[in-house]
Amino acid sequence: MNRTKQSCFTFTLDESQAEQLRDICERRGFEPYSVDYARYAFHGNGFNLVLYNSGKLVLQGKEAAEFVTFIIEPQITQVFSLGNENILHSEWFIPHAGLDESGKGDFFGPVVTACVIAGGDEVRALQKAGAKDSKAITSDRALLEIERKIRDIKSIVIEVMALSMTKYNELYERFGSNLNRLLGWMHACTLINALKRRYVADGLLDQFSKKPIVQGFIKRDFPDFNLRMQTKAESDPVVASASIIARAEYIRQIEKLSKTVDVCLPKGAGQPVIKVGRKIFEKEGTEGLSKYSKKHFKTFKEICGDSGEAISVDDPMKI
Numbered sequence: 001m002n003r004t005k006q007s008c009f010t011f012t013l014d015e016s017q018a019e020q021l022r023d024i025c026e027r028r029g030f031e032p033y034s035v036d037y038a039r040y041a042f043h044g045n046g047f048n049l050v051l052y053n054s055g056k057l058v059l060q061g062k063e064a065a066e067f068v069t070f071i072i073e074p075q076i077t078q079v080f081s082l083g084n085e086n087i088l089h090s091e092w093f094i095p096h097a098g099l100d101e102s103g104k105g106d107f108f109g110p111v112v113t114a115c116v117i118a119g120g121d122e123v124r125a126l127q128k129a130g131a132k133d134s135k136a137i138t139s140d141r142a143l144l145e146i147e148r149k150i151r152d153i154k155s156i157v158i159e160v161m162a163l164s165m166t167k168y169n170e171l172y173e174r175f176g177s178n179l180n181r182l183l184g185w186m187h188a189c190t191l192i193n194a195l196k197r198r199y200v201a202d203g204l205l206d207q208f209s210k211k212p213i214v215q216g217f218i219k220r221d222f223p224d225f226n227l228r229m230q231t232k233a234e235s236d237p238v239v240a241s242a243s244i245i246a247r248a249e250y251i252r253q254i255e256k257l258s259k260t261v262d263v264c265l266p267k268g269a270g271q272p273v274i275k276v277g278r279k280i281f282e283k284e285g286t287e288g289l290s291k292y293s294k295k296h297f298k299t300f301k302e303i304c305g306d307s308g309e310a311i312s313v314d315d316p317m318k319i
Helices: 015-027 064-077 121-129 140-151 165-174 179-197 213-218 237-261 271-289 298-304
Strands: 008-012 038-043 048-052 056-060 096-102 112-118 157-162 202-206 226-230
Touching: 008 064, 015 038, 015 048, 015 064, 015 140, 056 064, 096 179, 096 237, 112 121, 112 179, 112 237, 121 140, 121 237, 140 237, 157 179, 157 237, 165 179, 179 213, 202 237, 213 226, 271 298
Parallel strands: 096 202, 202 226
Antiparallel strands: 008 056, 038 048, 048 056, 096 112, 112 157
């Protein structure tokens, strides 16, 4: 049947997918309405959408096909019923490494890097698990559930690196107060460890610098490895999986730090962060605050007025 002529679609959504779809509908300003035995229902632009308590999703209307094509399949189910992803994105299914990080913009908690290696049916399994850009997942609970499903795919390779805050702040200075160099070294560590477990010839990095920093760190161990860099690389399911793995580990790390300091450490770098940071500074001083936060943030200086001098590193890989 021609997709453009189809006006009724059904899917089965899990808890995280249902919440993500609700968020999309609300952000798009769809009008909610009541349906018996339904968790929610919306009037969309040229179609109606109903999610029943059973998890069954029904879309009906002349514009339903467009919403399915551009929202439901690529963002929610990650399963393409016509199989067009094999044609449009054949590179997704060639075995490769995907790299991403989390925590770089958060004042509290470490930066976490992650590398995932997968290909072929493993990528389809990642899509089925819900692998997508971690920033598009609206709740920690939903993200951790998707991460669990990704980790249940036993054949893929996963490597993660998360430094303690003390070590992170120390290395930031030893890398000449250059966050990109530190981040590049961390990515290189996870990639090298992953390639030692399962070698592939190609990889994709969510680009954080125009310079080939990671490539410089890995060339000694894997000189022939081709690491591509791309902005918004999370459209690739393997990179998206690395994004989710990294964010999930960041969540665990921030929860662990929160228990240590006996206060809920907020994410980000806004006013709630400053408020909590001042409480910690008043209780534990500069040294205490540095056990939970990134000293190089302007927020740190705003809270306690501290700064530090950079120390150069000749060979970071020896750290």
